[in-house]
Amino acid sequence: MLKGLPTTAHDAPVQPPRRRVWRLLLVVISLAVLQSTTNVFYAQSSTHTSEVPLNAQEILDKCTLLNVKPGPPPDFNLRKQSDRFVAGTPPTLIKNASIWTGRVDGLEVLHGDVLLDGGLIKRVGHIEQDVLETYDDLTTIDAAGAWVSPGIVDLHSHQGVDSSPELRGSDDTNSLKGVAQPWLRALDGLNTHSDAYKLSIAGGLTTVLVLPGSANAIGGQGVVIKLRPTDARTPTGLMLESPWEINGTVYDPSLSLRWRQMKHACGENPSRVYGFTRIDTTWSFRQAYETARKIMVSQDEYCAKATSGEWSGLGAFPDDLQWEALVDVLRGRVKVHNHCYETVDLDDMVRLTNEFKFSIAAFHHAHETYLVPDTLKKAYGHPPAVALFASNARYKREAYRGSEFAPRILAENGLSVVMKSDHPVLDSRFLLYEAQQAHHYGLPANLALASVTSTPATVMGMDHRIGFIKTGYDADIVLWDSHPLALGATPKQVWIDGIAQLEHPYTVTKPSAAQHVPERPNFDKEADAALKYEGLPPLEPVHANSNFIVFRNVSSVYRRQGQSVKEVFRASAEGEEGVVVTADGKVVCAGSMVECPSSLYGNHAEILNLEGGAVAPGLVTYGSPLGLGDITAERSTIDGYALDPLTDEIPKIIGGDSAVAAAVDGLQFGTRDALLAYRAGVTTAIVAPESYGFLSGLSTAFSPGAKHKLEKGAVVQAAAALHIGIHYGAGPSVSTQISALRALLRAEVKRPLGNLVKKVKKGEMTLVVEVESADIMASLIELKKDIEEREGSTIKMTFAGASEAHLLAKEIGEADIGVLLTRPRPFPGTWEQRRIMPGLPLSETSAITALIDNNVTVAIGIEEAWQARNTRWDASWAALESGGEITKAEALALASVHVEKLLGVEVDDIESDLIATQGGDPLEFSSKVVGIISPRRGVVDLL
Numbered sequence: 001m002l003k004g005l006p007t008t009a010h011d012a013p014v015q016p017p018r019r020r021v022w023r024l025l026l027v028v029i030s031l032a033v034l035q036s037t038t039n040v041f042y043a044q045s046s047t048h049t050s051e052v053p054l055n056a057q058e059i060l061d062k063c064t065l066l067n068v069k070p071g072p073p074p075d076f077n078l079r080k081q082s083d084r085f086v087a088g089t090p091p092t093l094i095k096n097a098s099i100w101t102g103r104v105d106g107l108e109v110l111h112g113d114v115l116l117d118g119g120l121i122k123r124v125g126h127i128e129q130d131v132l133e134t135y136d137d138l139t140t141i142d143a144a145g146a147w148v149s150p151g152i153v154d155l156h157s158h159q160g161v162d163s164s165p166e167l168r169g170s171d172d173t174n175s176l177k178g179v180a181q182p183w184l185r186a187l188d189g190l191n192t193h194s195d196a197y198k199l200s201i202a203g204g205l206t207t208v209l210v211l212p213g214s215a216n217a218i219g220g221q222g223v224v225i226k227l228r229p230t231d232a233r234t235p236t237g238l239m240l241e242s243p244w245e246i247n248g249t250v251y252d253p254s255l256s257l258r259w260r261q262m263k264h265a266c267g268e269n270p271s272r273v274y275g276f277t278r279i280d281t282t283w284s285f286r287q288a289y290e291t292a293r294k295i296m297v298s299q300d301e302y303c304a305k306a307t308s309g310e311w312s313g314l315g316a317f318p319d320d321l322q323w324e325a326l327v328d329v330l331r332g333r334v335k336v337h338n339h340c341y342e343t344v345d346l347d348d349m350v351r352l353t354n355e356f357k358f359s360i361a362a363f364h365h366a367h368e369t370y371l372v373p374d375t376l377k378k379a380y381g382h383p384p385a386v387a388l389f390a391s392n393a394r395y396k397r398e399a400y401r402g403s404e405f406a407p408r409i410l411a412e413n414g415l416s417v418v419m420k421s422d423h424p425v426l427d428s429r430f431l432l433y434e435a436q437q438a439h440h441y442g443l444p445a446n447l448a449l450a451s452v453t454s455t456p457a458t459v460m461g462m463d464h465r466i467g468f469i470k471t472g473y474d475a476d477i478v479l480w481d482s483h484p485l486a487l488g489a490t491p492k493q494v495w496i497d498g499i500a501q502l503e504h505p506y507t508v509t510k511p512s513a514a515q516h517v518p519e520r521p522n523f524d525k526e527a528d529a530a531l532k533y534e535g536l537p538p539l540e541p542v543h544a545n546s547n548f549i550v551f552r553n554v555s556s557v558y559r560r561q562g563q564s565v566k567e568v569f570r571a572s573a574e575g576e577e578g579v580v581v582t583a584d585g586k587v588v589c590a591g592s593m594v595e596c597p598s599s600l601y602g603n604h605a606e607i608l609n610l611e612g613g614a615v616a617p618g619l620v621t622y623g624s625p626l627g628l629g630d631i632t633a634e635r636s637t638i639d640g641y642a643l644d645p646l647t648d649e650i651p652k653i654i655g656g657d658s659a660v661a662a663a664v665d666g667l668q669f670g671t672r673d674a675l676l677a678y679r680a681g682v683t684t685a686i687v688a689p690e691s692y693g694f695l696s697g698l699s700t701a702f703s704p705g706a707k708h709k710l711e712k713g714a715v716v717q718a719a720a721a722l723h724i725g726i727h728y729g730a731g732p733s734v735s736t737q738i739s740a741l742r743a744l745l746r747a748e749v750k751r752p753l754g755n756l757v758k759k760v761k762k763g764e765m766t767l768v769v770e771v772e773s774a775d776i777m778a779s780l781i782e783l784k785k786d787i788e789e790r791e792g793s794t795i796k797m798t799f800a801g802a803s804e805a806h807l808l809a810k811e812i813g814e815a816d817i818g819v820l821l822t823r824p825r826p827f828p829g830t831w832e833q834r835r836i837m838p839g840l841p842l843s844e845t846s847a848i849t850a851l852i853d854n855n856v857t858v859a860i861g862i863e864e865a866w867q868a869r870n871t872r873w874d875a876s877w878a879a880l881e882s883g884g885e886i887t888k889a890e891a892l893a894l895a896s897v898h899v900e901k902l903l904g905v906e907v908d909d910i911e912s913d914l915i916a917t918q919g920g921d922p923l924e925f926s927s928k929v930v931g932i933i934s935p936r937r938g939v940v941d942l943l
């Protein structure tokens with residue numbers, strides 16, 4: 001009776017032979033019942049007789065399943081309704097859209113309609129009237145030619161396990177109970193109440209892979225979820241396809257196996273946590289895989305015997321609940337996601353895959369993969385995909401050689417590129433921005449869009465239902481306000497399972513140029529240099545040789561005028577050319593060819609064609625430790641932290657409690673983040689001493705392009721502003737911190753702090769308060785008023801950080817306090833930052849416009865040093881999001897003169913740096929910074 005089942009465990013059919021198995025099982029059970037007194041019965045076969053256990057069929061089922069590959073049932077895409085369909089969801093027609101389908105390698109664009117019904121995409125393209133007439137309750141959206149794409153898919157997120165705002169009770173990212181724990185599941189820690197779900201949906205995200213953290217070599221299993229809230233309100237309800245048994249550990253053979261996902265991590269993170277080195281971590285991988293391999297071999301041997309009826313002495317089926325998931329990796333049923341950065345680690349892992357014969361779905365972070373594509377191709381089974389950040393690098397040794405050209409180089413080598421968020425490391429709401437940057441630096445448009453849709457869907461084994469706009473796929477669709485690769489692209493609507501997610505989307509009209517794939521500069525030379533110098537190409541600017549540098553074919557010229565930026569020239573007529581003539585680093589003429597004739601510079605000038613570019617004020621950065629360190633995670637490369645009089649015993653030698661650290665004393669020049677910022681048009685950086693506590697010290701302004709402090713013009717202003725921070729959870733209570741500030745401002749304080757405080761009280765020095773909470777800001781507004789009344793002066797005060805400032809926009813405006821938003825696209829990272837003004841499409845105004853509308857001087861900044869190079873995109877985004885309320889000149893001011901004003905840096909309009917951009921103005925993706933005009937240093941740097 002056992003004949004007819006597969007005879008070995010190795011040639012099982014792809015799908016479990018479920019009906020037949022169950023029927024046979026019933027036969028076995030009824031026979032067993034007949035022989036009721038014993039749990040062993042004797043089966044006759046034509047060749048031999050053996051002891052067959054009562055649960056023989058169950059074991060044989062298990063054996064059959066061992067070699068079944070995961071995936072949907074073969075008829076999956078014939079389904080009429082999604083398993084996630086919510087009854088009552090109206091069918092929806094998106095009419096007249098430009099549809100990026102993800103098909104044909106991401107090259108297919110259809111102009112037409114998309115019909116959603118039953119939680120599925122029913123039709124794409126031209127849809128006949130008689131089809132539409134079968135619906136009487138169709139919701140119709142006229143896209144008017146706008147772009148639609150599949151929902152954005154994030155291959156690497158910690159949504160829910162690292163929830164927002166961050167609380168002690170909500171970090172369920174890692175277990176610290178062991179270095180290799182394949183048995184853990186992110187699903188078991190998934191918080192359904194994170195504020196980030198809704199925000200990410202507002203950025204077009206529909207599906208994410210939630211992974212455990214990287215504290216362990218094997219951190220456990222990930223879970224693929226859709227972000228929309230469900231009626232069940234549970235983590236289980238969010239799952240896209242459950243790869244786990246619902247009621248036990250034995251998979252129901254009547255269901256298709258689904259892909260599992262597992263986190264691995266090599267290199268620094270597991271090492272740091274376990275006091276390991278790389279050689280320990282790699283051994284822990286080998287040990288774990290050897291354990292799994294032994295179990296797999298014993299199962300296979302067991303099943304070989306069982307299926308040929310040799311039951312005698314066979315005992316129980318060999319299995320181990322802790323290791324079954326890793327055994328499944330060896331059986332090719334798990335997508336392995338490997339946090340792995342450096343060449344040494346990548347090489348180790350590729351050897352491991354060949355030693356134990358398993359595949360890696362993707363290397364994540366993977367900052368050095370572009371240096372070793374051939375190694376990746378040697379991985380067992382298939383080359384891993386590579387999941388990257390676009391410009392977030394250099395934060396630790398492993399990331400030091402990270403390159404913005406990695407996506408392009410990997411694609412040129414035929415490897416699959418994914419852009420990922422590592423949310424909340426990057427806010428996944430803006431995952432598409434990573435693809436936009438990758439495109440800017442050379443990843444082809446089709447692959448850039450695929451890198452956040454179809455490619456991650458394919459890598460996680462879900463490309464049978466998400467990541468594409470295809471008939472029969474899940475109805476996860478985004479309607480965009482511009483081409484998705486245009487900077488600032490924002491959803492006008494997001495559908496998940498056919499359900500519109502934005503209740504009242506706010507939109508603005510984008511410039512018509514934004515409806516096309518953005519142009520981009522040529523970075524061939526830079527990409528070659530990244531490879532040639534193994535990720536560390538020389539970045540130092542070169543001073544121009546000639547005294548006269550002339551920029552021709554200039555479309556617009558912006559100059560600073562006091563506290564603002566004005567467009568002083570614009571080439572109006574077709575073919576009109578602007579000219580900017582510089583001599584010894586100073587602009588001597590800017591205007592038309594007639595206004596600035598060549599007689600001004602003769603024929604000894606070096607002439608640069610800006611191809612319709614611009615000359616504009618250099619940008620200014622504040623908010624990160626740029627200039628006070630190289631590699632954030634390496635103590636030997638950073639300035640370190642100021643001692644704090646509220647919490648530390650300050651040594652007498654530095655003056656006890658009245659000591660003040662001055663950032664100018666700790667400046668480091670030539671750091672890669674500073675040079676990259678300079679090459680991206682940031683000509684002044686302002687930095688305050690790093691502090692964990694109340695008193696930070698004196699900030700300084702410097703040129704990120706200078707070689708050292710003693711070079712002419714390297715230090716723009718040695719002492720800028722006095723900085724303090726007031727935060728919840730910082731140690732002493734907030735009221736203690738405020739009373740410390742009050743005491744400082746009311747009592748006599750000894751020098752040197754006393755001197756600075758005196759200047760603050762007289763309004764001669766700006767007091768910058770790092771503050772996020774509106775409640776703390778309210779107390780500070782009162783305190784300011786109180787001191788001003790006592791002193792009869794006006795205090796210059798700036799709130800920096802200031803996530804919740806919009807709640808007090810009017811009061812802040814009345815108190816004449818400036819606001820420097822270090823997170824111009826806000827995120828509720830901590831409790832005191834939680835009441836954000838989210839911006840489009842969730843709110844009509846952004847925090848920036850809300851404050852501007854109340855006459856507040858607003859500037860934008862950053863939090864981490866790598867972000868400095870993206871300053872021009874931040875400014876541009878603010879303007880785009882305002883729908884024209886913020887002009888280009890005002891956007892430039894947000895990231896230049898306003899930063900200086902709010903940080904107490906006084907710069908002469910004529911002496912301040914300018915930048916020259918080719919192929920567009922500094923706010924456009926099409927442009928590249930090619931020159932820096934520095935009157936104060938008397939040079940023009942050509943980049």
Ligand SMILES: *[C@@H]1O[C@H](CO)[C@@H](O)[C@H](O)[C@H]1NC(C)=O
Binds near residue numbers: 096143144145
């Ligand atoms: C689609 O929208 C574009 C842009 O608004 C418009 O020019 C065109 O006429 C529309 N086509 C149809 C078929 O409605």
Ligand SMILES: *[C@@H]1O[C@H](CO)[C@@H](O)[C@H](O)[C@H]1NC(C)=O
Binds near residue numbers: 246247
């Ligand atoms: C799991 O158990 C529940 C309740 O006993 C039952 O309704 C359901 O069918 C079971 N599911 C599976 C997959 O066996």
Ligand SMILES: *[C@@H]1O[C@H](CO)[C@@H](O)[C@H](O)[C@H]1NC(C)=O
Binds near residue numbers: 611
């Ligand atoms: C100026 O730049 C535009 C835009 O790149 C280009 O089309 C044009 O040919 C350039 N003109 C000259 C004179 O180089």
Ligand SMILES: *[C@@H]1O[C@H](CO)[C@@H](O)[C@H](O)[C@H]1NC(C)=O
Binds near residue numbers: 813854855
């Ligand atoms: C902002 O300033 C302008 C000009 O001084 C004034 O007319 C306006 O009322 C102010 N707005 C607010 C909200 O204070």
